[in-house]
Structures are given as structure tokens and as C-alpha cells.
Amino acid sequence: MPLPFLTADRAFDGETEDVVLPHHDRQRWRRPYRPGPWRVGLAALVLLLASFVLVAAMIIAATTSVTAAWIWFGLAVLMIAAALRGLRIGVWVSSAGLRHVAFLTTRTTPWARVGTLRVVQQPVRWMGLPRTVQGQGLVLEARSGRSAGAPADGPVVLLSTHGADFLNRPAAFDRASDTVEAWADEYRMVSAARRTAG
Known part of the structure; x- marks a missing residue:
């Protein structure tokens, strides 16, 4: 007979630690990665x-x-x-959009406004401090909500290889970036289908 606490531990082992199970409620905000040890x-x-x-x-x-x-x-x-x-700082996702939580601010971008998400090699902040080092960052460029032809908003670095969650954990950064991009791709397709149906 499997014990519940062993089953719960096994769900977070290995490569499955950041996977969202299909029966989970996608309406709730969740962080698609574990907070880092730092x-x-x-x-x-x-x-x-x-x-x-x-x-x-x-x-x-x-x-x-x-x-x-x-x-x-x-x-x-x-x-x-x-x-x-x-502990809440980071990127959160749900079916409503993408939420970037900083220490003093929270910015929510609906999936319809998410322009591009890409990993870029650039100077990034070390542990959120003003000091910058060369690293990788997951950059969001949101489309403006003013009109269809309006220019995109400025780029925002959502995650970086030198942040508190991913310092010395490049594999975890790659998994988290891929997961956020997968959510964006899925819900952008849903938004496009709704626009064409409407």
C-alpha cells in the first residue's frame, strides 16, 4: 500500500518537478517552477x-x-x-495570463497581450541587486493594449540565470523558461481561435 507522503515526494523527483498535472485547476495562479534555495x-x-x-x-x-x-x-x-x-517574487501563470511579481510591484499581462517570450543573452541583475553580470534572461515583450497597430511595450526580464531562483541552476532556468513559453504558446493559440471564431 503506497503511503501518501511517499507518493507526494515522488511526484517532485527528477524531471517531473515542474510539470503541471492535467487535473490541476488552470484558473488558479501558480508558479511553474520551484523557488530557488537562495x-x-x-x-x-x-x-x-x-x-x-x-x-x-x-x-x-x-x-x-x-x-x-x-x-x-x-x-x-x-x-x-x-x-x-x-517568497512570492517570480513569474506566475494561469489561464488568465502571466503575472510578474516584484518586491514592490505586480504586473499582470493577459495572454492576448503577450507578444514574444524569448531567452536572450544579455547583462542581467545578480540576485536582484543593481550589479549586472553577463547571463541569460527570459524576456517578455508585450503588445500594447491601446490599439491593434500600436507598438509593443518595452521588454521586461521575467527570469534570469543569476536571479535568486536560478543562481548556479542553469537546467532549472531552462525548464522554467520552456514551461512559461509553453503556457504562452498554448493560450496565444486559444486567444487566436477565439478571435477568429468571434
């Missing part, structure tokens, strides 16, 4: 520091000023929110 490790470190700040807030509240304790408690809440937001 992203998860950084979030865990921030959460660990936030726990120390919470303990300090409790000690300050018990011994000295309650006002100062509230300040430290607010700092801990900000650290926890930043760690959770950092």
Missing part, C-alpha cells in the same frame, strides 16, 4: 531574525517601555511581511 534561505534567515526581534520586543515590554516594545514589534512585522513577499 530565495528560500534568505527568507528563512529574515524570519529567524524577526523571531529574535519579537523576543526582544517581549523582553522590552516586560522590563522597560511598552512604547519601545511596540516599535520593535512593528519592525518584526515588517520583516515577516518582507520575507513572505520575497
Whole structure:
């Protein structure tokens, strides 16, 4: 008799780790790849520091000023929110479109507006910092929504080989890029079929 936790582990082994199963709900937003170890490790470190700040807030509240304790408690809440937001950064897909989540912004592009998605060799940001290095990036060029003949929006780098998810993981970057491109191809064909039928 197979045990459920073993079956769940086996589903994420090997080459099938980024595959979306056919019975999954495509209406829900999902990340078509696993978060990288650098992203998860950084979030865990921030959460660990936030726990120390919470303990300090409790000690300050018990011994000295309650006002100062509230300040430290607010700092801990900000650290926890930043760690959770950092875990959400990346590319998300659903039948509605493609969503690019950054630390402070979220940009959703419907599949009908997705112009081209291609992997480009270019300078990319190292771990999201201002420093750039030579690498590969999955670049989105969206069509403008103003009119059919309007020029495309500027290119946006969705994923890169030197981001927190794919640093030192080129095979994972290739799989993730291929998966996002496959979603785009599928839903662009659906959008084109709807336009011709309508």
C-alpha cells in the first residue's frame, strides 16, 4: 500500500518537478517552477531574525517601555511581511495570463497581450541587486493594449540565470523558461481561435 507522503515526494523527483498535472485547476495562479534555495534561505534567515526581534520586543515590554516594545514589534512585522513577499517574487501563470511579481510591484499581462517570450543573452541583475553580470534572461515583450497597430511595450526580464531562483541552476532556468513559453504558446493559440471564431 503506497503511503501518501511517499507518493507526494515522488511526484517532485527528477524531471517531473515542474510539470503541471492535467487535473490541476488552470484558473488558479501558480508558479511553474520551484523557488530557488537562495530565495528560500534568505527568507528563512529574515524570519529567524524577526523571531529574535519579537523576543526582544517581549523582553522590552516586560522590563522597560511598552512604547519601545511596540516599535520593535512593528519592525518584526515588517520583516515577516518582507520575507513572505520575497517568497512570492517570480513569474506566475494561469489561464488568465502571466503575472510578474516584484518586491514592490505586480504586473499582470493577459495572454492576448503577450507578444514574444524569448531567452536572450544579455547583462542581467545578480540576485536582484543593481550589479549586472553577463547571463541569460527570459524576456517578455508585450503588445500594447491601446490599439491593434500600436507598438509593443518595452521588454521586461521575467527570469534570469543569476536571479535568486536560478543562481548556479542553469537546467532549472531552462525548464522554467520552456514551461512559461509553453503556457504562452498554448493560450496565444486559444486567444487566436477565439478571435477568429468571434
